[in-house]
Amino acid sequence: MSTSDSKHTQTLATLGVSSAEQVHSLFAELRSQFDAAARSATDENSWKALRDAWFGRRSGVLTLVTDNWLKPSSPELKRAVGASLNELRTHVDGRIETRRIAIEAGAEAATNARDRMDLSLPGVIRPIGTHHLIRQVFEEIEDIFFSIGFSVVEGPEIETPYYNFEALNIPEHHPVRDDMDTFYLELPKGVPGPLLLRTHTSPVQIHTMEKRQPPVRVIVPGKVYRRDNPDATHSFMFHQIEGLAVDADITFCDFTGTIDYFVKQFFGESVKTRFRPSYFPFTEPSVEFDASCIFCGGSGTAKTGGTCGKCKGAGWIELFGAGMVDPAVYGFVNYDPKKVSGFAFGIGIDRLAMLKYGIDDIQVFFQNDVRFLRQFP
Ligand code: PHE
Secondary structure, three states: OOHHHHHHHOOHHHHOOOOHHHHHHHHHHHHHHHHHHHHOOOOHHHHHHHHHHHHOOOOOHHHHHHHHHHOOOOHHHHHHHHHHHHHHHHHHHHHHHHHHHHHHHHHHHHHHHHHOOOOOOOOOOOOOOOOOHHHHHHHHHHHHHHOOOOEEOOOOOEEOHHHHOHHHOOOOOOOHHHHOOOOEOOOOOOOOOOOEEOOOOOHHHHHHHHHOOOOEEEEEEEEEEOOOOOOOOOOOEEEEEEEEEEEOOOOHHHHHHHHHHHHHHHHOOOOOEEEEEEEEOOEEEEEEEEEEOOOOOOOOEOOOOOEOOOOOOOOEEEEEEEEEEOHHHHHHOOOOOOOOEEEEEEEEHHHHHHHHHOOOOOOHHHHOOHHHHOOOO
């Protein structure tokens, strides 16, 4: 405080105060000094400084006034000084408390103003995800088969060897089991096993025929698992759509016509199909379907000249395996092989998606890189 403020550091005698009148005006002066200081206490920090300056126990104004004015005062003035000091103390106390309340309320109002919602602001627009390309291709293929009377069924991804192999005419030690290197589950003690991750969607053929009588026309989309090392064309998990049609008089012509219809719907009318002999234990005869190369139009020559890199000049691209249901399979589901016939196919979805959309690495399907995913909104 400035020197003019510092009268309370001196005694009344030194100040030459000798009457009650003078005491009153001295206190009035001090009070107006306080009022001025209180007015400038507008935030928490300046309020604390005010409180300490006036109430500080060792050198606050009120302590100094008590020590310098009251205690050493002459007996004649003591009453007047005591009364004025009490009055000042009550005044200072009251004002400091009202300032505190005002400052706190102000801070609260400021916080409220800051937090208030502005309804005129535009909302936060969160990007909406899209179906993964694999799901889109599933749906595309499902729609094609819906249009010719197939319906969708699903089956378990954890299977018994019976459904994954035996009932599909693949007995133990059959060499094709080597092509389908299988994940077996580690089971807790006491749980009957073995159980495995299905290596193809074909076990759902068996589940379906166990539950339904012909006519059966189903497709089975789903995940399948094989112990393959990941590379550009292999993944330990990939996707298939199984197809199964069984009825009283389904012919080989129905079979190839259906596949040809599907391939043309999926890749385009100009694409031709052919089939080559193949082998699966659960179809007889078994075939491998090819499509004329969608990159070079079947010519085997790239548009830029030279050999087409996609079909390696063959003009044909291998699509998927299929065949007429082997009568032995009907034996496992109590269908009468003399009365029914049918066909089955197993389409690798990832492979078809790669062909159709020009993707050369299967791994990008599983890396969830949005730069890839966003290309297929
Ligand atoms: N399940 C066979 C595989 O995954 C494909 C297939 C399905 C072949 C149906 C013929 C009939 O390789």
